[in-house]
């Protein structure tokens with residue numbers, strides 16, 4: 001007997017990823033359609049309970065849930081700070097909300113570099 005929950009999750013995940021790709025390609029022509037595709041993809045993720053891939057999760061504003069397209073409705077800046085940590089800041093130009101994605105330093109590379117010196 002097939003595991004229906006696994007099959008449903010697999011189908012929903014593939015459809016959601018397809019919808020995100022479609023939203024990305026349609027956005028410059030029609031913002032409304034891309035917004036609808038993102039809403040549908042998020043509904044799939046909520047109903048079947050799977051994690052949206054980080055690549056696409058970073059493209060949704062955390063406050064207003066709009067699709068972010070760099071250069072049109074969002075601003076991306078790189079911040080390099082030694083104390084607090086380097087991060088990528090994404091600012092939504094629709095609601096002016098800034099999301100920070102911290103860049104983790106690879107400790108094993110750092111250690112190997114320290115040993116060579």
Ligand SMILES: [Zn+2]
Nearest residue numbers: 061064092095
């Ligand atoms: Zn926003």
